Amino acid sequence: MDTNYYYSAVERNNLMRLSQSIPFTPVPPRGEPVTVYRLEESSPSILNNSMSSWSQLGLCAKIEFLSKEEMGGGLRRAVKVQCTWSEHDILKSGHLYIIKSFLPEVVNTWSSIYKEDTVLHLCLREIQQQRAAQKLTFAFNQMKPKSIPYSPRFLEVFLLYCHSAGQWFAVEECMTGEFRKYNNNNGDEIIPTNTLEEIMLAFSHWTYEYTRGELLVLDLQGKFIKILLM
Secondary structure, three states: OOOOOOOOOHHHHHHHHOOOOOOOOOOOOOOOOEEEEEEEEOOOOHHHOOOOEEOOEEEEEEEEEOOOEEEEEOOOEEEEEEHHHHEHHHHOOOOEEEEEOOOOHHHHOOOOOOEEEEEHHHHHHHHHHHHHHHHHHHHHHHHOOOOOOOOOOOOEEEEEOOOOEEEEEEEEEOOOOEEEEEEEOOEOOOOOOOHHHHHHHHHHHHHHHHOOOOOOOOOOOOOOOEEEOO
């Protein structure tokens, strides 16, 4: 080792700066603070035989509204947002999501049944019905012939509380792909012209038979990517 070699002025400045302090100004993730809750499963790998329960503690996240333009149908309105940060990846940072709320007239109609926290109960009801449909597709995909190339599934829906708005929402990931509608709540169906459409209509009828007339999954609509995502 050459003991005659000494560090340069630049090295000295850098080392002295490190040994003392460097200014730290954290930049918080942009967006609205929200709390997200999910339906948890006792046996996630055997979904149709699993017991569902709501998580007791919500996870924090931040979302950014991309536009004020609203989408939706006769019961709900929807807005596209982007997740900018979340605890434990409950929502995926950088991914797009759709948050859904119920129209005022829908809330007013149901307020006679859910006299308190009407919007919250409507969100819980919708998310739980979606999970029931998820479990039925799990059973359907296990039972259908392997020769059928399509495996329908429903997206997971989360419960979201927006602190600035003081309101509950349902939120699901925004998917890209060709949008299709197969039937509606009145039981009207498209006339199938290909295997995919036949499978989706068959799934609706199958849910009624499988549950012995207790449940019927309707209003099937969604987007197709490699596998069918509803």
